[in-house]
Amino acid sequence: MTREMNYALSFDDEQAMIMKSAREFCKGKSSIQDVRELLGSDTGYDKKVWKAMVELGWPGIAIPESFGGIGLGIGSLVPLAESMGRYMLATPFFSATLAAQALLRGGTQSQKEEWLPQIADGLIATVALLDSEDWGADTINCTAVDAGDTLKLSGTKWLVGDAGVAELFVVSVKYQDKPSLVLVNAGQFPKSAIQRHTLIDETKRAFKVDFSGVEVEKSRLLDPALSESTIRDLMLIGALLTAAEATGTAAASLDNTVEYLKSRKQFNKLIGSYQALKHPTVDILNEMEAARSHLYHAATIMGDGPLSDDMEIACRMAKAQATEALLFAGDRDVQFHGGMGFTYECDAQLHIRRAQWSQQQFGDAYHHRKRLASLFFD
């Protein structure tokens, strides 16, 4: 291994401000009661909260100023996502952000000009990347074929976030034998093409979307020269945002556990005094902190251009560490609550379910370690 590891980690006042306001916003808008009220709802989010978020400019925080955003780059998304995870605040933020990144990194100039300002203004967009359960499959099953002046799509995408409310879809397809991205409007397919998944994480909304038969103009193709790298970068950015959100939820889970350990007595002792509970809880803290360090490193080095090896390493390590930390935290959160933990009423269920969700978004820990191994050893 001759590769020099990048250990950059820094933080400026602007970032500190974002972190602080993100935390306050999410805390204020997303109490656990709020979270629970939304579980059974159709869209999974509160429109007023989303509107408030749009007013703060968050959907455009990583969109350059020239396209109507704030231009603070991907690094600014990490504290936002972490706070959302911390308070389990659900909105179409992740979906819209990934769609914006797809356009920013892979779109043509006119596509950027058309869509990025709209997304910055609160247009709900999303990405449709997955063809099967296998995040590691490098083939794309959905296809686009020439049909006169238009492209005709076919195939079904899995786990398309917020498809029920999205107005714009960025869809990966195989076109002329190459991975490509194409823009589809919600109006271009019937509602019946969208089928809501029953997810283990009830705070999330994702859908199976059948794009078969959709016809779009060729101008809706993103820049063919950039599509392959854009898809790769989207997967990494998705992994990073999932990692940030998962780390926030790991902290929420930790707090939930600690609270119980400090107040519940058994055999006349506070249960937090038992090392069998205390020490694993410390381990959770430490794993969560390790995830945060990876995250802030990634936030430090990420930029708007194609991702470098160092950035790829940072995203993958953050994802591997964060989702493992949350899996551990959620599992112990349930166990350490004893009988209470086994109830739907206990918030541990929110955390353990989120853990299963986060684990599987944009590739699980092992998926990323396998790719890291290639970067380091091949």
Add this chain to the structure above:
Amino acid sequence: MTREMNYALSFDDEQAMIMKSAREFCKGKSSIQDVRELLGSDTGYDKKVWKAMVELGWPGIAIPESFGGIGLGIGSLVPLAESMGRYMLATPFFSATLAAQALLRGGTQSQKEEWLPQIADGLIATVALLDSEDWGADTINCTAVDAGDTLKLSGTKWLVGDAGVAELFVVSVKYQDKPSLVLVNAGQFPKSAIQRHTLIDETKRAFKVDFSGVEVEKSRLLDPALSESTIRDLMLIGALLTAAEATGTAAASLDNTVEYLKSRKQFNKLIGSYQALKHPTVDILNEMEAARSHLYHAATIMGDGPLSDDMEIACRMAKAQATEALLFAGDRDVQFHGGMGFTYECDAQLHIRRAQWSQQQFGDAYHHRKRLASLFFD
């Protein structure tokens, strides 16, 4: 996986008797003081103890009666090896036993008749199988070539047990492009061809042996038709015996830890009352017990013929489980003794060193799991 797992585990009175007498013998002959006294010795064992063992017939316990042994089969070796591990009793028993199994499984009738009774009577024999650090390499670097009426050997073997005192060596070589086994007498090479290894486990004796230039008669070749399977079976039996010994040492290590946890006070409490020490110690117990269950299952099903798939599975699982258990036990034995554990004087050092030794004999846990995966999934 369509394979039906074999769960046979039984035990008869004869085995109970062997287990009981093995335990008593080893306990009586190998106090921890005895073990420590032998650490710095040349041969690593006490000739009187070996003689007593020979008188009990142990070197021949798995040799059929027709060849001068007791004929109780490999199953009887498991409780012996476990007790030896429990009391860290060192003798050339393992070396001689493996050599006997090599002859029994792969020798010609006349070789069996010549050597097995001698081994049963206490002749020290050993096997020389390893060409490099890699237990998984399936090539053999040592060679035998025809030189008129004789065979001329070349190459060096690693980790040849008790080579310093062995009178007979069963050596794996490549002959006519096939894996073969050949018998070499101690007198056939100069003492300088033997070089004692400095081992991490100071109770053990193993040597590098350079067989280059040794000439033996062709009659010293074991049955060519059986050599390949004999080598495979020897590796499995070696793994099983190592597993049995390691399990015994895991129990010794556990006892050593428990003893300390019951007597040492810190902050005015017996340290065994702290769950941070108590629960991992319980885990050690449980891992050790799991190893024992695998061992006795293997002892139940092993026979004198070529090893079946079930037997292979049993040997590999026992080795994987036992050496992992001991690695864990030895490591915690040191840690839980605190400062004491860091001294040479504390017996934890004997256990952690044995753990490193056992791990690497006849393939580590991962080596065996990899082969189990092939048996189950390919």
Add this chain to the structure above:
Amino acid sequence: MTAEKQDLNKFRAEVSAWMKANKPADPGFLLPQTFMEVGSEEVLEFLRDWQRKVYDAGYIGLTWPKEYGGKGLPEEYQLAADEAMAHERVPIMLNVIGLGWAGPLVLKSGTDEEKQKYLKRILTAEDIWCQGFSEPDHGSDLGNAQTSAVKDGDDYVINGTKIWTTFGNYSKYMILLARTNPNTERKYDGLSFFLAPMDVPGVTAVPIQKITGEYGFTETFFDNARIPASCLMGEEGQGWRVAMQTLQFERSAEGGQATHYNFTPVTMGDLLQATENTTRDGQPLLKDPIVRDNLVKFLIEEKSLRLSATRAEIPALCQDYPFSLALSGKLRATEYFRRMRQYAISLQGGKGSLYVGDEGAIEGGFWQRAYFNNFSATIGGGTSQIQSNIIGQHVLGLPKS
């Protein structure tokens, strides 16, 4: 082979054949793996019918005396029938507390009248039984139960709350641990044990929603509920001893259970089958070296659990730590299942985030539900952490924590 063994094998084959022929068709819902997963009347009635059918065929309650609905056969026959059921993976026997706890207890310590009254209706699942030991504030500390039972004429008046009552809302009877004397020196000495009817005024069972989203337990409130004094089992103040005896039945340390078939075993074989069509990095999952290695680790562990159960019955092989295998069985098995099920989900890729009810979920979300439900096993009946304490103290002789 002995004649007895031949008989047994024949019997086992007969049960297997019957089960194969009579196994119910897919009911359209995920079958409970344990009795704690019966969350709706629909599931309850399905399993009640099935238990009745198996009883009528003569395959549960085999060791119970004929006069109480059993067959008076040796334990081996019930074990053989249970094995056959497990092998055919038929739905579980529903009335677990009755079959495995209350029934054996009545059989061992009850009056003839009690035996007549209760036993057969347990076997037929006409009377469902539940258990009232745990209380909200003393989950792991049963001896500290505070639900009170005050003698008043021919009745006891019960006040208090029990929790984790499986079938609380479906049961005719509860085996109830309650405090008849709040002033004893040792808290244990104030407890008494009742075979309490549930259909009296003042008993309310409120279903608890589980982590899975489903139901399966109740919180059971006693508000001046009057039960006949004759419901007392043993003497006042002996409740702890009777309860411990009952727990012995649960731990299978003592015979007398009308069946042991109260959960569907989930094996590595099931896992391998479930993930057969899953791909990773575009390849079948079972080609992935790390998946293979992890699966082998689980196979080694699963095998050791089976082997250890066998070994626990051979005293000569348990000399060092005589109670080690018996006391560690629950801890080892439930923690193994937790890790194995968690790992099973991790193998599913994107499908792992789908849940019961999604058409794309692997085996209908079986593994997700199995993982969540397994916490009832690592928590209930003494958490894994408490199991470790018990083993540390009683097997290794380590001081109390």
Add this chain to the structure above:
Amino acid sequence: MTAEKQDLNKFRAEVSAWMKANKPADPGFLLPQTFMEVGSEEVLEFLRDWQRKVYDAGYIGLTWPKEYGGKGLPEEYQLAADEAMAHERVPIMLNVIGLGWAGPLVLKSGTDEEKQKYLKRILTAEDIWCQGFSEPDHGSDLGNAQTSAVKDGDDYVINGTKIWTTFGNYSKYMILLARTNPNTERKYDGLSFFLAPMDVPGVTAVPIQKITGEYGFTETFFDNARIPASCLMGEEGQGWRVAMQTLQFERSAEGGQATHYNFTPVTMGDLLQATENTTRDGQPLLKDPIVRDNLVKFLIEEKSLRLSATRAEIPALCQDYPFSLALSGKLRATEYFRRMRQYAISLQGGKGSLYVGDEGAIEGGFWQRAYFNNFSATIGGGTSQIQSNIIGQHVLGLPKS
């Protein structure tokens, strides 16, 4: 780049160049990775010479005042020099207790006379220092130290036993925690702190053989040893506070150390290099998927340790649990090293069973020795188990165990 930063970079480059040019040749024995591994006079003298040489070149003690042998530079310079030494992997600075504990303490709280007397000779390694806190019966419970110091005229008379004294047999001075008052209400209030000479009658240092088979510590016996009363640091009864202050230096929570370069970092890079020529199943080790996965896990962990150390210095990124990173650093790093070194051995195949002294051992048995020696880190200075208690209590606010 600021001018200051340019200066620093230039300085770092200068140190690196000097280290490259002056790094000693292979002495023919395994170099100590930590100061606890100096087991013979030969090794001691080798390292003493080396420290002297580095001091003469002007690369340790940079922050100490010029009048006491330092250079009066800002902390950043010492950190740059330390970084350069680590980068060039030169032998460690020997006199760790002097450079990192006693020196900073004297500098912060000592009289001018004490500074004159002690500081420069610490830098030159003329006077080796050791530490006497732990006692045989109170390994983790420093506050309970029983070694007594009784004032007698102008002396204190010391009786008792200290253990784990690194350099006990080579030291001129010991920083000593002893009990001047056995009757205080809080055990801590009876302790006092001394800069005790070791070359007085009644002091015996007996080398302790380590688990590695080598030496590196002593058990130090005080039998009516008389030390001048002027050795007292601070007031009688303030010993605990002074000792805690001193531990702060060890934990790097406070500056003032003459160098932090007191151990050779063992990195994943070293491991990968060491196993480069090892084969598994006839293939290079690094082609094995499971080895790769495990190594990546360690790389992720190693990177997180480095990143967390940086993050600990940025308060805005440590708001949730302000002391978390600072208090967990030792636990995380030492446990990581233990597991990583243990794993390194497991990768060696048959060679893993060879030890220091065997010509076939990988890197002369470096990893075996490194694993064993690492227990001094997971045990010394508060075991990992105690570290977890501290974090649980002080970071998470969990109740005491």
